[in-house]
Amino acid sequence: MERTCVLLKPDALQRGLFGEIVHRFERKGLQIVGCKMIQISDPTIEEHYAQYREKPFFGRLKEFMQSAPVVALVLEGVDAIETARTLVGPTKGRTAPAGTIRGDFAMSLQSNLIHASDASATAEQEIARFFRPEEIFAYEKVDCCWVYAEEERK
Secondary structure, three states, X not given: OEEEEEEXXXXXXXXXXXXXXXXXXXXXXXXXXXXXXXXXXXXHHHHHOHHHOOOOOHHHHHHHHOOOOEEEEEEEEOOHHHHHHHXXXXXXXHHOOOOOHHHHHXXXXXXXXXXXXXXXXXXXXXXXXXXXHHHOOOOOOOOHHHHOOHHHOO
């Protein structure tokens, strides 16, 4: 099974969308193996958004990401990265397709509710950035046999 990192940004919490967003991942069949609420520190923001550090909007992005707690999730499943990103939708909320999290709930480019890892290497780095190994749990969900065919569970 593949793992991915998802961050519910401050606007998701402020707008009361935590439950709705998590529900969509669970309904799809992704398993939550890590979950915690955090206040992101300056060094963590600078590491997470390193590619934007020199951009003129970085200060606003940093302020936004520290304006309220963030919920960090580790999701697990077959093709978890691609599946999560499909559910999340494109970055720009107002043009994201209906049915995606951003398409249904976001209008902004920055205040777009959620971050999802874009590749396997990125997911590994982000999981390590936000979670200690003991904060990630391995357990068998009882509905796994109903979510995946037998050959997909191996």
